[in-house]
Amino acid sequence: MENSIAQDVCDIENLITEYCHRLDRGSAGDVVDLFTDDATLVPEFDGEYEVHGRAEIKRFFQHYHDHFRANVRHLQHMTNTSKIQVSGDIASAHSYLLATFVSAETGSGVTVTGTYIDALKKERRQWKFFRRTIQVHFASTHSDTIEQLEPMGFEGESSS
Amino acid sequence: MELNSAVITLLKQRICQSWSDHDTGTPEEATAHYAAEGRLNPIFDNSEVVVGRDQIYSWFQFQRNKFSALERWDFQHRVMSFHIQPHEQMVLCHSHLFTSGQKREESGRVRTFMVPGNSRDLWMELNGAWKIVSREIQVAFAAYGDPSKPTPLGFPTGGGRFEKES
Numbered sequence: 260m261e262n263s264i265a266q267d268v269c270d271i272e273n274l275i276t277e278y279c280h281r282l283d284r285g286s287a288g289d290v291v292d293l294f295t296d297d298a299t300l301v302p303e304f305d306g307e308y309e310v311h312g313r314a315e316i317k318r319f320f321q322h323y324h325d326h327f328r329a330n331v332r333h334l335q336h337m338t339n340t341s342k343i344q345v346s347g348d349i350a351s352a353h354s355y356l357l358a359t360f361v362s363a364e365t366g367s368g369v370t371v372t373g374t375y376i377d378a379l380k381k382e383r384r385q386w387k388f389f390r391r392t393i394q395v396h397f398a399s400t401h402s403d404t405i406e407q408l409e410p411m412g413f414e415g416e417s418s419s
Numbered sequence: 420m421e422l423n424s425a426v427i428t429l430l431k432q433r434i435c436q437s438w439s440d441h442d443t444g445t446p447e448e449a450t451a452h453y454a455a456e457g458r459l460n461p462i463f464d465n466s467e468v469v470v471g472r473d474q475i476y477s478w479f480q481f482q483r484n485k486f487s488a489l490e491r492w493d494f495q496h497r498v499m500s501f502h503i504q505p506h507e508q509m510v511l512c513h514s515h516l517f518t519s520g521q522k523r524e525e526s527g528r529v530r531t532f533m534v535p536g537n538s539r540d541l542w543m544e545l546n547g548a549w550k551i552v553s554r555e556i557q558v559a560f561a562a563y564g565d566p567s568k569p570t571p572l573g574f575p576t577g578g579g580r581f582e583k584e585s
Contacts, residue, residue, distance in 0.1 A: 265425035268432060305572045307583045315577060322574050339499045340435045353439065355495045357517070370533070371569065372495060372519045396493035397521055399531045399564035 267345045267386070271379060274386050275354055279336035283328075287320035295380055295387045304373065304395035331360040331369075332406070338375060348381040349389075356393075361406060368404035372396045420505040427503055430542060433549045434512060438496045446479035454543065454550040463536065463558035486522075494520040498538065509543045509552055516556070521566055531566045535559045 274293060281289040291313050294300070300310040300319060310319045328334055341354040356373040378390040422430075437452040450472055453459065459469040459478060469478045486494075500515040518534040536558040543552045 261429065262425045265428040268428050301583075302572075302574075304569060305574060308574075309581050309583055310574075311581060318577060319574055323572060326572055339497045340438055340495070342435050342439050343432060355497050357497060357519070370564075372493065374495075395569055396495075396519075397531055397566040398569055399533070399566060401564070 264345055267350065267381075268343050270386050271343050271345070271350055271352055272341055274379070274388070275338050275341055275352060275375070275377070278388070279338055282320070282323075282336055283334045287317045287324060290320045291317040293388055294391070295382060295389050298388055299390045300388075301390070301392040304393055330363050332363055334358070334360040350379040350381075350386070352377040352379060356395075361404060362400075365400075366404060366406075368401040369398055370401070371398045420508060420510065422503065422505055422510065430503065430510060430512070430549055431501055433542070434498060434501070434514065434540070437551065438498045438516075441479075442494045442496055446476050446483060449479045450476040452551050453554075454545060454552050457551050458553040459551075460553070460555040462555055489523065491520055491522040494518070506541065509541045512538075512540045512542060514538050514540070529566055531564045532561055533564070534561045 278290065278293055281293065294313055294316055296313055298311075298313065298316060300316045302308075302310070302319070310316050335358065337357045337359075338354040339357075341352055343352045344350060352375070354375045354377070356371070356375055358371040358373075359368065361368050373393065373395040376392040376394070377388055379386050380389040381387075433452070437449075440448040440452065453472055453475050455472050456470070457472060457475060459475050461469075461478075469475050495518065497517040497519070498514050499517070502513040504511050514537065516534075516536040516538055518536065519532065521529055521531050523529050536556065538557075539553075539555045540551055541553040542549050544550075
């Protein structure tokens, strides 16, 4: 029993992490593959609306990529402190979000904090998002930003 | 004490739950993670070690009264980089913290804060439930900034976009 719950928790942690990597570097189709057919996305950070169904969720992420991701560099979504509760083939998760990027327009680094609140379903042995709510608490801009660190100056032995 | 991957996974969940309740739980919920004779040592605060569940409850109550939701909000302790190892009949867990939030200064100005630190916990399974025997919280530094909100995406209305009922 303990092993099967632990496996579900690990699988859900991987799903939550996978979303971050696909959102940062994948296509809208890659992201929407992590949602059930009847899923709902609630991007609270963007207004008072919900997005229903995979086709519309895909359209949302395409819009996100075209209008946000295309205008930033080094986008990284990071999740942690995920509180996961499993009950059979359904689960809930509450995770802290930290995202960082550099604005292509200003060159400033930005840090964003927030929360993901998820309802999940296991379909054909695979956990997927059934409802994902995205909250953003604040963004903080760092005007002193560099994108290339000074080299350390390490001189290794040259291979001949 | 032998630690297998299932125990480590579930123990990490308990650690995440304890920090989530530390941030947004009631004093009862935050205190329930500690053993009856548990110790909380907020080293960053330069204060005494808090010993026993009753005193820990008082500490969380004091903290929540001192920092009301009008003075500090969006408080999140991100816990990561778990280093978990057996320690006699207990489990020692050393983890990194990255804390963020917003606060209102005396002048009324709102600032964001980001605080790296770490936590050194001793956990023990008591009557089938993992409890904190000891937790030391260290802070490395605090960095302050000015908050802003993201620019709206302007996602256009379509067949699957529904305005939420107010």
